[in-house]
Amino acid sequence: MTATTVEPESPPDAQPRSRSGERRPWRVSPLILAFVFVPFAVEAVWVFWPALQGFWLSLTNWDGLSAPKFVGFGNFGDMFSDPIFKTALKNTAIWLVLFGGLSVIGGFGMAMLLQKERRGVGIYRAALFTPVVFSLVVTALIWRVFYQPDGLVDSVLRGIGLESWIHPWLADPDTALYAVILPALWRQIGYVMVLYLAGLKAVDPALYEAARVDGASAWQRTRYVTIPQLKGVNSVVLSVIVIDSLRSFDIVWSMTKGGPYHSSELLSTYMYSTAFQSTQLGYASAIAVVIFILALAVILGYLIRAFREET
Amino acid sequence: MAGLAADRRTFLKGLGVLGAATLIPGCATSTSSPGSGSSTGATGSLSLQSNLSAEQAKAAMEKLVEAYNKTGGATVKLNTVASEIYRTQLPTYLTSANPPDVYTWYAGSVADSYAKKDLLLDITSVWDTMGNYPESMKTLSTSSNGQKIFVPTSYYWWGMFYRKSNFAKWGVTPPKTWDEFIAVCKTIQSKGVPPIGIGLGDTPWVASAWFDYLNIRINGAPFHRDLLAGRGRFDDPKVKAVFTKWQEALPYFDPKGKSFPFQEATSALLGGKTGMFLIGTFFADSAPKDALDDIDFFQFPIIDPAVPVAEEAPTDGYFASKKAKDPEGVKKFLTWAATPEAQNIYVESSSGTAIPANPLGKSADTALVKKGKAMIESAKELTQFFNRDSSDALQPTADAALTKFMDKPDQIDKILKDWQAAAEKVFKA
Secondary structure, three states: OOOOOOOOOOOOOOOOHHHHHOOOOOOOOOOHHHHHHHHHHHHHHHHHHHHHHHHHHOOOOOOHHHOOOOOOOOOOOOOOHHHHHHHHHHHHHHHHHHHHHHHHHHHHHHHHHHHHOOOOOHHHHHHHHHHHHHHHHHHHHHHHHHHOOHHHHHHHHHHHHOOHHOOOOHHHOOHHHHHHHHHHHHHHHHHHHHHHHHHOOOOHHHHHHHHHHHHHHHHHHHHHHHHHHHHHHHHHHHHHHHHHHHOOOOHHHHHHHOOOOOOOOHHHHHHHHHHHOOOOHHHHHHHHHHHHHHHHHHHHHHHHHHHHHHH | OHHHHHHHHHHHHHHHHEEEHHHHHHHHHHOOEEEEEEHHHOOOOOEEOOOOOHHHHHHHHHHHHHHHHHHOOOOOEEEEEHHHHHHHHHHHHHHHOOOOOEEEEEHHHHHHHHHHHHOOOOOOOHHOOOOOOHHEEEEEOOOOOOEEOEEEEEEEEEEEEEEEHHHHHHHOOOOEEEEEEEEEEEEHHHHHOOEEOOOOOOOOHHHHHHHHHHHHHHHHHHHHHHHHOOOOOOOOHHHHHHHHHHHHHHHHHHHHHHHHHHHHHHHHHHHOOOOOOEEEEHHHHHHHHHHHHEEEEOOEOOOOOOOOOOOOOOOOEEEEEEEOOOOHHHHHHHHHHOOOOHHHHHHHOOOOOOOOOOOOOOOOOOHHHHHHHHHHHOEEEEEOOOOHHOOOOOOOHHHHHHHHHHHHHHHHHHHHHHHHHHHHHHHHH
16 A cells, blocks of 8 residues: 555644644655656657647748748747738737627527526527537538529528528628638537526526516516626636637638638638648647737736635 | 446446557557668558549549559559549648558649658659650659659640530631630620630639639740749739730620639530630539530630740659558559550540640540640740749639639739739748
């Protein structure tokens, strides 16, 4: 039993840390060390090392074939004069607000609507959750068929007499980004709904009962009971949404490849095309670093605020 | 307890093995030395990486490999990868520690860019057996350091394809000059059909054909090649003249063409929903064979008779990795691939519109192919295609500039300025 570290002379209820100078020898079982260091070693090789290498590459110019050329922070400087980067950054912000905001509002709304156990409510919940099980690439393929010239969207518009609205949805720079956000939302709302449904289940019914006795209206119960009780879920949802927004790639790539002429470009798609189509791997790594910093800043910012409120 | 301890030991042992296993590939790849292939012996099998993923082209490659494997050389294993993925993966294949041996790819500047990085096998000895190939093919297959690096197997042509029956129905004949071309467009448009088909949805590079042809017709092939090699500027007034001419044809393009890829644009042409389509003969790989009998083409219209006529004739073939495990086996396969017999197998089994690179090879006996071959042979200059005359890295800059021009032709000056800036970044990388 090498795992035991109790000193024989210490009484069972002793608290060595509280007494100055009295510390028990720091002995950790090799088993625990193995549990820490083996995964750490694997993680170091497959995650930390490539991440550090990515940061190093962001300081170079590299075409993937010759040796990388060190350029310091030159790639980051180039971003300021790169109109495509600016479009991608702006689109990522739009994506974060629209995709993130609407999926939170939609998911919360659906969860509120479907939280009560009624007859057939399971069918509605399942129907809303179904898009989540499709991969985003499949979702993109289905929606591309909807959007194609003379496709479902155009046929519906023609059917209801709105022929003048017919549009090359994915080929028009004014509509491409929004035409891609829609299927992404269609999928995400079900996911967020499930998170909120789980949160709502955890709210103590006695709180509602008490509010009702005090004469609170349905809106007041939502505003002063439900929303504060969902604080914990909100931080999970926010983290998920921010990460999902910044890593959104597959649906945009499958539907527009960031086009037409970069109008629906996100930072993630621009990073990919810069790396693997234009083979500017140094610049692409710099974009990856920016994505990482943005994700970290948004999530840390929120967590610090939430932590402050708690204390 | 004993059982638990045993389970724990087994689990830890498993974990250790797993951890070690994850490290092994890293070690394996890091210990291989570049160029080691040249010293190793024959392995008995070669891997052939192919981007010819269209149904007929893939089947033709399978037949080709089957035929070679019967000759008793090293066994060739074919690995077909979708073309767009292949394009992005090729640098990774070539720089990996254990690359595939032989690759289908393009002659000219694209192949030379890899040769400059010392990634391709010197196959001068293969060329010693290829005495009957024309000088132009030899030049196209020679790297800038004088080594032969490429074996051309077939080439094809680009042209304005149309349905003979539709032209007859609309009462138009193939135009020869730009003015005649615009007149034909007007007539077809008056019949309620968009005259010019295009497919920019997933394949925006199709627009490059328009840029290439207008540039070689207005400014000539040498100017075009210099521009694409970074020796010119995209904001040059001579380049702007290309776009000014293009603007005359813009009202005749199919507006739906920006939403779908060239395969659907092919269907639109075959279905009579568009009048003409500037495309390479590879479009036939995804067209039903019976429809091809009604297909004809005309040469891209002459704009300035003083400019020597150039045509796009992209040449396909093979090159091999410098790290090929069995260089002699690779050379043996490439020597065979250069023969008329091998090239005939491919041409006969594919859509039949490709022309064998070997002058003794037998191209399909159709009027269409004869006409295409004659057009290429009579051309004063040959170009490959935008990315083949420049680089794959420059192609996305053209895609953005050209699709934007087609959408917002009034912004030419800004588009050309942005294109030049994007191109400079590529040349700098």
